[in-house]
Amino acid sequence: MTPGTISRELTIGQLAERSGVAPSALRFYEESGLIDSRRTGGNQRRYRRETLRRVAFIRVSQNLGIPLAEIRDALSLLPNGRTPTPEDWAAVSERWRGDLDARIHQLTQLRDHLSGCIGCGCLSLRDCALANPDDALAAKGPGARRLTGEGAAGRARDPEDEPPK
Amino acid sequence: MTPGTISRELTIGQLAERSGVAPSALRFYEESGLIDSRRTGGNQRRYRRETLRRVAFIRVSQNLGIPLAEIRDALSLLPNGRTPTPEDWAAVSERWRGDLDARIHQLTQLRDHLSGCIGCGCLSLRDCALANPDDALAAKGPGARRLTGEGAAGRARDPEDEPPK
DNA sequence: CCGATACCTCAACTTCGCTCGAAGTAGAGC
């Protein structure tokens, strides 16, 4: 390589270090179709620098509680071939906006009512939307728990269950 | 049973129906020390009605992304023997307050900056706190993913990775 | 008193998101 031309590609170790994601996880992401790489003559992975951005997006999204499969779908909106522009990224991010809004709303409600609600009998839920994961968001909310659809924690109001005092 | 004296206890089926949580899950919670029951002569479970409230709390907390082990710890603050008062519940709920506040803050930041941030290079993170799960909350944030400590998604800023256009 | 339905235990299996180890190969520095 001529001087001044630094390698614009990353090895898996470099990508791991810079993204803070373990090589094993990166291989796993690749296997799952979230990122891709080209191979050297000796079968080693080389990543475009842009992949750093992809990995960052993946971690942020995971943090949001979105499963990898869904993140993969979102990433598939990015152009292949061409390096994504800020506009491309904005379009992808837009996907989470609704989730994000709903989730913030839900958590805010929860914060403002949780303590009182549990004690008072409201958290026997039903109308109290707090614990109510019937909306799509809550179901996909935090994490790998694909609460298997169906009204989890619904209809629990119990007139006979009034706390003492 | 004398008429007028309705059974104040619930079978597992009744608890399941009213809480929206499957019997298998309730047995699992019991095994994990989150709820308890007395047994009939024939070895069947009978739950105090108060358990409904406990289960509701469990689901709400899970929804927050808190693992069962931690929920168990929180629930252990409730008095044993005596039926919890609203004040008891408030104390338990107080435990999540910090998490809740931090999480809301994080998601709000994310919402307000996500699109721009990813495209602009900021989401190569480091200073941009958005994807940064170094704080305790994010780690325990969504779900069963105990991101194994260590700065996941840190130091990824790359001056050489400027998007085109 | 009988039968239907709901319950019991226990072990095995599932999904997600990885990690670990073994056995072997590539590539960079001296």
Add this chain to the structure above:
DNA sequence: GCTCTACTTCGAGCGAAGTTGAGGTATCGG
């Protein structure tokens, strides 16, 4: 050319949060 480290694949295992099924027992309504 040699060595050392970083890489490769593959299969197994893990932890969380349950579900499923087999084989057996309670309890309730008629």
